[in-house]
Amino acid sequence: MSAIRVKHLSKRFGKLTVLKDFSTEIAKGEITAVVGPNGSGKTTLIKCLVGLVQPDSGEIFINDKEVRSDESYRRDIGYMPQVARLPENLKVRELLAMIKDVRGNIEAVDEELISDFALQKEWDKKLGALSGGTRQKVTAVIAFLFNPSILILDEPTAGLDPVASARFKDKLLRERANGKTIVLTSHIVSEIEELAESVVFLLEGEKKFDGKVEAFLAQTGETRLERAIAKIMTNGNLPTAVEVEVMKV
Amino acid sequence: MRQALKIAKYEMLNVLKSRWIVLYALFFMAMTSALFHFGGGSARVALSLLNVLLFVVPLVSILYGTMYLYNGRDFAMLLLAQPIRRRSLFAGMYLGLAVPLVICFVLGVSVPFLVFDDGKNAVVVWLLLLAGLMTTLIFTAFAFWCTTCCDEKVRGFSVALALWLFLAVLYDGLVLVIAFALSDYPLDKPMLVLAMANPIDLARIIILMKLDASALMGYTGAVFREFFGSAKGIVIAIVLMGVWTALPLVVAARSFARKDF
Secondary structure (H helix, E strand, O other): OEEEEEEEEEEEEOOEEEEEEEEEEEEOOOEEEEEOOOOOOHHHHHHHHHOOOOOOEEEEEEOOEEOOOOHHHHHHEEEEOOOOOOOOOOEHHHHHHHHHHHHOOOOOOOOHHHHHOOHHHHOOOEHHHOOHHHHHHHHHHHHHHOOOOEEEEEOOOOOOOHHHHHHHHHHHHHHHHOOOEEEEEOOOHHHHHHHOOEEEEEEOOEEEEEEEHHHHHHHHOOOOHHHHHHHHHHHOOOOOHHHHHHHHO | OHHHHHHHHHHHHHHHHOHHHHHHHHHHHHHHHHHHHHOOHHHHHHHHHHHHHHHHHHHHHHHHHHHHHHHOHHHHHHHHOOOOOHHHHHHHHHHHHHHHHHHHHHHHHHHHHHHHOOOOOHHHHHHHHHHHHHHHHHHHHHHHHHHHHOOOHHHHHHHHHHHHHHHHHHHHHHHHHHHHHOOOOOOHHHHHHHHHOOHHHHHHHHHHHHHOOHHHOHHHHHHHHHHHOHHHHHHHHHHHHHHHHHHHHHHHHHHHHHOOO
């Protein structure tokens, strides 16, 4: 069963092609890491999934609902953007109350992360006065708030301090144990090794690899994920089976 | 629809929190009161106020709107990741911006009229409020058009300012130049079209039809009145202003629906 199916997705911004005929299936209940160098189209892909960016062609199915048909599929999605941009003149408390009010389901909210991040002490501060990391904690809380079955996280730990980052990863693992599907991007290889079961590798908008982490390592002929990733980034492609054999010799 | 109203509620609270909008209401209150103190009765106050209104309301609506919408991008992006229709968000944001502006304008003008006026020219006052209301709706719609079509802030502001300058200041001059240059030809029909093509002209026509101040009506207004007569002219002008509200809104809503965030 796949939670997310992407078929022949393409997107250009002006002259720049950001995604080229991208297809993938993301399995339910797994953590999938989208990996690739800066500007490879990771964020655009994620924004297409959330509906913030509208693809030029191709289809996306989330829990078997076509993304462009209506907005209801976003009930199943918790999204954490790369840059935490939030209305500056609202207080943390007001922001969360507003989102709950607009969403309209206030039962069954998951506020675990608020205590994990000790956000209560920022409760009455305006979002504009918060540091980048604290704002990011707020977006993390919002992503998990409505118990979505799919979490889409764009570099979730990039601005978090080590303690918060560890607590966040614990939360991710707990949610996976609950059967949630998680898609995340990250540049921190150790984190991907620690969390992800599957990898989607993007390079200049094209998919270079899609599958389990072990298969990724085997195909690149490396034992460490970091070296495997570096190899594709410099070569621009996965080595063929023959090349792997040669390298082993 | 329910979501749109909820979003509108939060937008409104947000707008009303800012000091600018209060200043806007106070400005009209002070202006209207001062005009009453200069004397001349409600008709003259309405006339003087009209000239202020036709400059200030479009300027504030389009500039405040543009500024507000660029600042509100974060708000929009946050909500777009939630199960909310883009159309609902757009409608909510428009109402949330236009309604407080209308309220401030109406309060600013009507309170002094209620205090100082004898009520003999009630129709004119109602028309004045209506003209201000419609102008606000039109120029906030223009602000939406500017911000959805220009991603860059500076560019959006330039377009907004240029639009205001053209419609509020340059347009009349342009009409005069055309009238002067083509004075040998029958110009009634083209002038009529030119009057309809500028929402600020339409707002002016609505009031002046009722005020018998043809000297201030300008070329386009005079033609308009001659062509349609007073009552019919007012109705047509109001309908046209409705069209002027819908037009930029539809264009903006369409590009908002396709926009990448």
